[in-house]
Amino acid sequence: MPENIASENAAPQSLTDAPARTVLADAEPAIALGPLDGRYRAAVAPLVDHLSEAALNRERLHVEVEWLITLCDGVPGVTDGAVVPGAPGLCDAERAYLRAIVTDFDADGVAELKEIERTTVHDVKAIEYFIKRRIERAPEVLGETVLTGVGELVHFACTSEDINNLSYALMVQGGVTKVWAPAATALADQLAGMARDSADVPLLSRTHGQPATPTTIGKELAVLAHRLRRQLRRIAGAEYLGKLNGATGTYGAHTVAVPGVDWPAVSRHFVEGLGLTWNPLTTQIESHDWQAEVYADVARFNRILHNLATDVWTYISLGFFTQIPVAGATGSSTMPHKVNPIRFENAEANLEISCALLDTLSATLVTSRLQRDLTDSTTQRNIGPAFGHSLLAIDNVARGLKALNVNEALLAEDLDANWEVLGEPIQSAMRAASVAGVPGMENPYERLKDLTRGHRLTGDEMREFVAGLGLPDDVTARLQALTPGTYTGIAARLVADHLA
Missing domain, CATH: 1.10.40.30 (Fumarase/aspartase (C-terminal domain))
Known part of the structure; x- marks a missing residue:
């Protein structure tokens, strides 16, 4: 039989015999596993400065540095001079050098910290060693300096959770107040503006899906804007709690190492100086109740926004809103006439994911076995994705609303038919x-x-x-x-x- 005929009649190649594929996990730069760091990166990137692993480490550095400065400089009205006797007072240049450890923390710092952690196998201990390295190098920048003698005050009397709870509080506070809340507020304001613009445009209501007492487009949008703003007021009033009181919340190491100091007063001064609310009674961990409260309010905002997305989607399906086509965009791969309400559908899905994560965070974080377990450690690393999916939904709804026109002619026809x-x-x-x-x-x-x-x-x-x-x-x-x-x-x- 000719060779070409035999080849034509051969059995098709099995999928298991297919050529090996390139291993994407080895690609450089690294390919994101999740959509927030891949497809949707642009919409959520501002959260990286607050809710990423690198942001956590930067806040840890911030807390450790400020604690070191406090121990050296003392607390007015609480201590006479340094908190720890013998600790040198710092000059402005030395404080600036220490604080630059935080402000200069960059990709190289992230890599160095990771390298240290490979040895310590402990993330907070790696932070301590990172700072000590910088203190050892201080004479290269400052010349003669007292910093070379304060290395053992880094992480003094602290348990890891003293650093972590304050770091997470600062992270969430920053992520909410500087990124999430401004975006959410802008969306509520955008919706309120649409409500005012269409306040007198009549709309046939549908209760239970049936024609009902007429209202106006603006009044219905106003209801949702009012609801969203109420949740934003609650979130704006949130407390971000923190503690610094040792391994089981008793100031045990503090009082043995340096008796005679009013350690609760020092702790309160320090926590409040970070812009947080001091929690005086804790186990090894700060109890995380404040986190559950914030996440519940954000989840409620999400659910109201989900209600907006489904209502607007329905109005679009009825033709009451028309969507402004985007030049070059495709609504359907096969039906050229379609302009799909994808912004609102994308928002629905991301709001549901965000709420699922926020609900889990709220339920898990308020419980810790006896004085400490580590369930909160992994759980809190999902705070970023929880807010990321919400921020992505906010972005989609804002874009979707911007592309809407009210179809007043169809609204009038609908009313006249009822x-x-x-x-x-x-x-x-x-x-x-x-x-x-x-x-x-x-x-x-x-x-x-x-x-x-x-x-x-x-x-x-x-x-x-x-x-x-x-x-x-x-x-x-x-x-x-x-x-x-x-x-x-x-x-x-x-x-x-x-x-x-």
Whole structure:
């Protein structure tokens, strides 16, 4: 048989016999495993300065350096001179040199710290040795300096959790107040602006998915903006707690090493000096209750935003909002006419992931076996992803809202096709007239139910019905002038009065 014929008739190559693929895990630069550090990096990158592993180590350096400075310089009103007797007071140049360990911490520092940790197999101990290396090099920059004699005050009387709890508090505080909250606030403000712009644009409500009392687009958006802002106020009032009190919260090492010092007062001064709230009673760990509180509020914000995303998605599907096409963008790989509401769908998914992580953080972190276990250590390393997915959703919703137009013509058509919704004000007017003594107003609800339920009415039919009720002339005129599009109550005023 000719060779080419034999080849054509050969069995197809098995997938297991396919050529070996390039190992992507070995690629340089490293390929991200998760989407936040890959596909969506640009949207969440600002959180890296606060909620990444490198940010954790930078805050650890910050806490250790400031503790060292405090031990040397003392606490006004609490100690006479240094906290630890014999520790030298520092000059401005020495303080600046120590603080530069934090401000200059960069990619090279990250790599060096990682190299130290390979030996220590302990992340906080690696921080201590990193700082001691810098102290040993101080004469190269400062010349003669007292820093060469303070190396053993680095991490003095501290357990790792003294450093970690303060570092995480600073990280979360920074991530929330400097990145997440500004983005969330901008989104709420954007939504509020849309609400004001469309405050008087009538919209047929749908309760239980059925045509109901008309409202306005602006009033419905205002409800969501108001809800989001309320959660933001709660988050703005959050406490970020910290402690520095030793291995089991008793100041045991402190009081044995240096008796006679008011260590709780020193601890309070130090924690509050970092911009945190001092927690006076803890085990080895700060109890993390404040974290659970913050995460619960952020998760609630997420869920309200999820409600916004699903409502807007529904309005888009009904045609009430049209999406502004982006030049060159593809809505569907096969249906050229489509502009999919992907921003809101992406937001839904990321909000759900964020809430799942935040809920887990809240539930896990408030429990620690006896005086200490390490479940919180791994758990807290997921704070960044929890906020990252929320920030990504905020970004998507903001972009999605910016690309919307209100389809006022379709809204008007929808209202004009549902005159039966005026059954509510008419039967209410009949009830009021009955109380005022107008005869013939019996069973108003039942009469309107018979007229409207399961029936489509025209404006003429509704006006004819009103004319035959025997209402006072002014009430009849008011009801006959009413349309579904004008039956919006004081919706526009509510937006103006309550949504600054």
